[in-house]
Amino acid sequence: MSNHHSPVDDHQVRISDSPEIPPAINDNWQARRELADALRRLNMAMLTADAPTGQLRAVAAVVHTEAARIEANERVYGRKALSNLYTSRQQQNPDLLHEMSPASGWSNAVAPGMHIWREGERVHARVTPDWSHEGPFGHLHGGVIALLFDHVLSIGQRMVGSIGHTGTLTIRYHRPTPINKPLRMVADVKRIEGRKKFMAAELWADNACTASCEGIFIASRNALPPASPEPDKADT
Numbered sequence: 001m002s003n004h005h006s007p008v009d010d011h012q013v014r015i016s017d018s019p020e021i022p023p024a025i026n027d028n029w030q031a032r033r034e035l036a037d038a039l040r041r042l043n044m045a046m047l048t049a050d051a052p053t054g055q056l057r058a059v060a061a062v063v064h065t066e067a068a069r070i071e072a073n074e075r076v077y078g079r080k081a082l083s084n085l086y087t088s089r090q091q092q093n094p095d096l097l098h099e100m101s102p103a104s105g106w107s108n109a110v111a112p113g114m115h116i117w118r119e120g121e122r123v124h125a126r127v128t129p130d131w132s133h134e135g136p137f138g139h140l141h142g143g144v145i146a147l148l149f150d151h152v153l154s155i156g157q158r159m160v161g162s163i164g165h166t167g168t169l170t171i172r173y174h175r176p177t178p179i180n181k182p183l184r185m186v187a188d189v190k191r192i193e194g195r196k197k198f199m200a201a202e203l204w205a206d207n208a209c210t211a212s213c214e215g216i217f218i219a220s221r222n223a224l225p226p227a228s229p230e231p232d233k234a235d236t
């Protein structure tokens with residue numbers, strides 16, 4: 001599982017070129033998306049309903065029972081192991097990051113479900129955080145904003161080669177960011193110096209830029225040079 005020459009390599013992560021969320025890779029992952037949606041709904045219901053104590057305990061018992069049903073299957077821990085499992089079943093390069101990421105994964109109930117796509121030399125993102133991401137009353141948690149920036153910039157690196165680690169993120173919070181409405185993000189690469197990519201991004205709600213971010217991402221020593229014509233061969 002640790003073979004870094006595996007055909008499944010996170011550095012191959014693709015950026016969509018469509019503002020529409022692509023279909024799940026198969027029916028199993030479609031079902032995972034549906035379960036993640038149900039879990040988000042449950043979480044939101046718990047956070048926003050004046051529910052009686054007995055009802056909350058009864059639902060907790062049911063959910064534990066249902067979780068045990070799923071836990072009884074063979075366990076595969078981590079995106080890499082799961083990707084390798086799918087590859088061994090002849091499904092090419094399943095790109096599970098977009099399903100499993102804690103920032104954008106449609107099949108990860110803790111993610112706010114962000115979609116990222118490329119237009120020209122920029123990446124765009126759309127996300128609608130909700131009450132489960134509240135920080136200041138009625139507004140988005142600053143740490144969630146940092147998560148969204150980190151992820152959009154990380155994916156944006158694919159425009160110019162492979163993905164490197166986040167080295168530094170510098171965020172300026174201009175004004176409180178609303179929740180429960182679609183937010184837009186845009187990111188691009190400002191310059192490349194050796195293994196360092198200098199990136200920038202903005203977060204927009206309606207017609208206001210509520211936060212902006214600069215990020216320095218450091219490519220691995222073994223990564224191919226930036227803007228390689230064959231970025232998919234980048235290695236760890």
Ligand SMILES: CCCCC/C=C\C/C=C\C/C=C\C/C=C\CCCC(=O)SCCNC(=O)CCNC(=O)[C@H](O)C(C)(C)COP(=O)(O)OP(=O)(O)OC[C@H]1O[C@@H](n2cnc3c(N)ncnc32)[C@H](O)[C@@H]1OP(=O)(O)O
Nearest residue numbers: 010011013151154163164165166167168194216218220236
């Ligand atoms: C094998 C790693 C490949 C990277 C893979 C990364 C992510 C996974 C890949 C794909 C997943 C797909 C999508 C990912 C989606 C989300 C991921 C979000 C990204 C993250 O969530 S990722 C976790 C948070 N992240 C960390 O957990 C980093 C911990 N840290 C380290 O792993 C090292 O610290 C590292 C690698 C940062 C540097 O280590 P190093 O040894 O390669 O660097 P070195 O010292 O050689 O410096 C070389 C030049 O970078 C400058 N420099 C060094 N450090 C800097 C810094 N922090 N800020 C600004 N500049 C820095 C120096 O000043 C020098 O600059 P100069 O050349 O000009 O002198």
